[in-house]
Amino acid sequence: MKTTRRPGRSLAALALASAAVLAAAAVFRLAGRGALNACLAEPQGDPTALQGFTVQGTVTHSANALTTFSVQDGAFASATVLDPDAEARRADDLGATVSWGQYWSVPQQDLAAVNAAATAEGAELRSRAERLELVYALYLPDGSRVSFQVLSYAGTEPIPVYSYWDGSRGWQDWGAVDEDALPERPAVHYEVTRWQGSYYFAWMESAGQMPAGVYRVDEALTAEETAALRDNLEDGADGPNGRASASYGAISLLYAPQNAARVLGCRPAGSLMAVLYLDTENALRLDLVDGDGRLQESLLLAEQVDTETDCEVEPLPCQRAGEAAFLCPDGPQGHYAQRLVIVRVENGRVTKLYNEPYAAPSTNLAGESWGGELCLAQLDDTGTRLLLVEEVYDVWKWTVRGYEERTLAGSFRLTVQDAAGGKPHYTARLKTDQLSGWGWGQRRYTLYGPAGALTQVNASAYVDFPDIAE
Amino acid sequence: MKRIAKLAAWHWAMARKPFLALCAVFAAQQLALLLAGAALQQNIGHSCATLYAACWQTPAFLAGLAAALLVASAGLWRPGAARTGTALLTLPGPRWHLVAAQSALCALLALAFTAWQVVLYAAYYAPVTAVLAATAGSQLAAPAATVYCAQMTVTAAVQPAVPATTLYAQAALLPLFQVLAPAFPLGWAALAAGFVCVAVQSGCLFFHRGWGRAVSAALWLFTCGAALLAVYAAWGLHKYAIYAAALFAALAVLAAALAVQLAWTLLRLRRGSLL
Numbered sequence: 001m002k003t004t005r006r007p008g009r010s011l012a013a014l015a016l017a018s019a020a021v022l023a024a025a026a027v028f029r030l031a032g033r034g035a036l037n038a039c040l041a042e043p044q045g046d047p048t049a050l051q052g053f054t055v056q057g058t059v060t061h062s063a064n065a066l067t068t069f070s071v072q073d074g075a076f077a078s079a080t081v082l083d084p085d086a087e088a089r090r091a092d093d094l095g096a097t098v099s100w101g102q103y104w105s106v107p108q109q110d111l112a113a114v115n116a117a118a119t120a121e122g123a124e125l126r127s128r129a130e131r132l133e134l135v136y137a138l139y140l141p142d143g144s145r146v147s148f149q150v151l152s153y154a155g156t157e158p159i160p161v162y163s164y165w166d167g168s169r170g171w172q173d174w175g176a177v178d179e180d181a182l183p184e185r186p187a188v189h190y191e192v193t194r195w196q197g198s199y200y201f202a203w204m205e206s207a208g209q210m211p212a213g214v215y216r217v218d219e220a221l222t223a224e225e226t227a228a229l230r231d232n233l234e235d236g237a238d239g240p241n242g243r244a245s246a247s248y249g250a251i252s253l254l255y256a257p258q259n260a261a262r263v264l265g266c267r268p269a270g271s272l273m274a275v276l277y278l279d280t281e282n283a284l285r286l287d288l289v290d291g292d293g294r295l296q297e298s299l300l301l302a303e304q305v306d307t308e309t310d311c312e313v314e315p316l317p318c319q320r321a322g323e324a325a326f327l328c329p330d331g332p333q334g335h336y337a338q339r340l341v342i343v344r345v346e347n348g349r350v351t352k353l354y355n356e357p358y359a360a361p362s363t364n365l366a367g368e369s370w371g372g373e374l375c376l377a378q379l380d381d382t383g384t385r386l387l388l389v390e391e392v393y394d395v396w397k398w399t400v401r402g403y404e405e406r407t408l409a410g411s412f413r414l415t416v417q418d419a420a421g422g423k424p425h426y427t428a429r430l431k432t433d434q435l436s437g438w439g440w441g442q443r444r445y446t447l448y449g450p451a452g453a454l455t456q457v458n459a460s461a462y463v464d465f466p467d468i469a470e
Numbered sequence: 471m472k473r474i475a476k477l478a479a480w481h482w483a484m485a486r487k488p489f490l491a492l493c494a495v496f497a498a499q500q501l502a503l504l505l506a507g508a509a510l511q512q513n514i515g516h517s518c519a520t521l522y523a524a525c526w527q528t529p530a531f532l533a534g535l536a537a538a539l540l541v542a543s544a545g546l547w548r549p550g551a552a553r554t555g556t557a558l559l560t561l562p563g564p565r566w567h568l569v570a571a572q573s574a575l576c577a578l579l580a581l582a583f584t585a586w587q588v589v590l591y592a593a594y595y596a597p598v599t600a601v602l603a604a605t606a607g608s609q610l611a612a613p614a615a616t617v618y619c620a621q622m623t624v625t626a627a628v629q630p631a632v633p634a635t636t637l638y639a640q641a642a643l644l645p646l647f648q649v650l651a652p653a654f655p656l657g658w659a660a661l662a663a664g665f666v667c668v669a670v671q672s673g674c675l676f677f678h679r680g681w682g683r684a685v686s687a688a689l690w691l692f693t694c695g696a697a698l699l700a701v702y703a704a705w706g707l708h709k710y711a712i713y714a715a716a717l718f719a720a721l722a723v724l725a726a727a728l729a730v731q732l733a734w735t736l737l738r739l740r741r742g743s744l745l
Contacts, residue, residue, distance in 0.1 A: 007479040007482050007483035008479035010482070011478065011482045011575075015578050018584070022581065025641075025647070025650070028638070028641070029651045029653065030651075062643065063639075083705075083709070086709060086710055086711040
């Protein structure tokens with residue numbers, strides 16, 4: 001055969017064809033990335049209604065791509081970066097989560113005595129402590145952390161404590177044998193906000209030395225600094241040395257509202273900090289304080305709030321300078337009633353206040369809706385129009401092996417309407433996941449390899465509306 | 471260079487049939503598994519990309535790639551290999567040309583097999599997607615009249631259409647595609663380094679006999695692992711600015727293993743004690 005006689009020719013053809021296919025694949029991936037862009041679909045109404053709003057968002061695709069989208073000067077824009085590097089992912093990191101660590105532990109100054117009185121019981125150490133302190137560690141979005149004492153507890157009798165040996169970390173900190181006998185741990189908000197170069201967080205209810213209010217993180221340690229601190233504690237220590245529950249960094253109280261039963265959240269609004277709280281008569285109030293914690297304005301938002309609900313507040317992203325938005329509990333109309341509050345501050349004064357009941361979207365663009373979630377709310381430049389970005393879901397129902405199943409696919413509905421209410425001027429579906437995120441196959445988690453390369457597929461994309469204005 | 475190309479072509483003549491058979495078997499198993507998987511109820515909601523992963527096609531591709539590397543040396547391990555070896559050693563010219571030609575052929579067949587997978591994925595996208603859609607369509611339930619969740623209300627009697635997908639989306643979602651077509655230079659560099667090292671190791675493998683081949687195979691496997699580590703470490707360095715040490719370690723291991731294998735193979739070739 002000819003090919004047998006001239007194997008070099010067929011080998012060269014194979015080489016050329018393979019190179020061409022692989023080059024085409026590489027170009028295809030790069031050139032087609034626009035297909036991952038977010039877009040506004042099914043628009044209804046006047047698109048010029050978007051004028052005066054500022055929206056920014058990021059989509060982290062499991063296709064190892066990062067899409068950004070924005071509404072600026074009435075125009076929608078989107079762009080996608082493939083294989084985003086650490087720098088490109090910085091925008092995505094703005095939405096990094098906050099976490100808390102909570103420890104009942106023996107105070108450092110009592111450790112020596114408690115350790116000395118310890119007896120071994122199997123693999124555990126047992127002892128008794130005169131008092132325990134409750135320490136909370138707050139892990140901030142930038143990777144730093146602060147740890148502070150919340151309250152100290154001394155029972156009528158010494159408190160039984162125990163410790164166990166962890167092969168890699170030595171003796172674990174003393175913990176209470178019966179934690180039910182101790183005071184309840186105060187609940188926390190999983191939201192922090194950045195303002196004037198510092199992190200702030202709302203402390204929900206008064207506990208121990210900490211009144212309910214807004215606190216500023218004055219000093220936070222990096223992970224390396226914390227590790228060094230703990231290593232120092234370990235030196236020469238025999239038995240539990242309190243390294244996990246050590247206090248470090250510093251916080252200070254910015255503002256504690258008078259008569260506050262529960263502080264619900266805080267958000268910066270220009271030169272002021274908006275502090276949302278329930279007073280002792282269940283009225284919903286918003287106080288605005290300056291950087292020194294001085295009260296500038298106090299607004300009554302609702303006379304009576306339904307405290308039967310969990311009173312959770314969603315502080316919405318800050319995307320317009322000088323504007324803070326909250327989705328608050330409302331009432332007493334019943335469970336799930338919500339109130340949308342937007343406050344705008346200019347020159348140290350409140351210039352706009354939107355304070356109306358909010359109903360989660362009960363209709364979808366197709367199919368049924370599944371409790372939509374408000375992601376962003378904003379007033380336009382004049383304060384007369386309201387922009388809402390709500391997550392809505394398409395729902396499919398399946399019957400598989402005799403069982404009815406529902407699967408969801410999320411998208412966002414963007415609505416512009418008069419602040420006074422009425423028919424929307426403009427609605428559109430903000431599609432952020434062009435990769436058909438639906439169905440059973442999409443339920444599985446994204447699995448990453450040892451270095452962050454994908455090893456498993458999940459078509460759902462994570463969408464974030466970051467804070468971009470302090 | 472011309473001699474190396476001629477030697478590679480000569481080996482290709484002997485490796486062509488096994489390589490084509492490998493490609494055919496791989497294509498057949500992939501089509502069969504993907505179509506069968508697409509027709510299963512339990513795979514409703516899968517897309518072409520997720521089904522590819524669910525049907526173990528990523529490890530199948532890696533196994534096929536390894537087989538392609540071994541098949542490239544068919545002239546050295548097929549029946550009559552001893553005669554081939556004797557003939558090789560009597561050829562005029564430097565002995566390292568033998569290794570270079572064999573390594574070049576290994577690299578080329580590995581590239582060809584990778585390209586074949588790309589072609590297959592593009593070719594199978596339409597039929598697999600069609601079967602997936604048909605399976606999903608047959609299982610769409612009638613809309614429920616009663617809804618039990620307090621937060622959910624029925625507002626339409628018609629279910630939304632199953633969203634359409636595209637070849638680009640399904641290719642972009644495929645982790646294998648992301649690794650093989652990285653959008654950052656370091657990814658390409660790590661991929662090329664790993665690829666070249668594995669190809670050269672494969673090229674050397676069948677110049678050894680007996681225990682020598684076993685040791686050479688161990689070096690080859692070790693190199694494959696280090697190449698994978700280098701590719702992952704490059705991703706980690708790019709995405710998270712970490713794993714730099716892992717990348718340098720992997721590259722050092724690749725270079726060391728390559729140097730040992732090459733020196734050893736060339737030494738034995740010079741002594742003419744091979745095959």
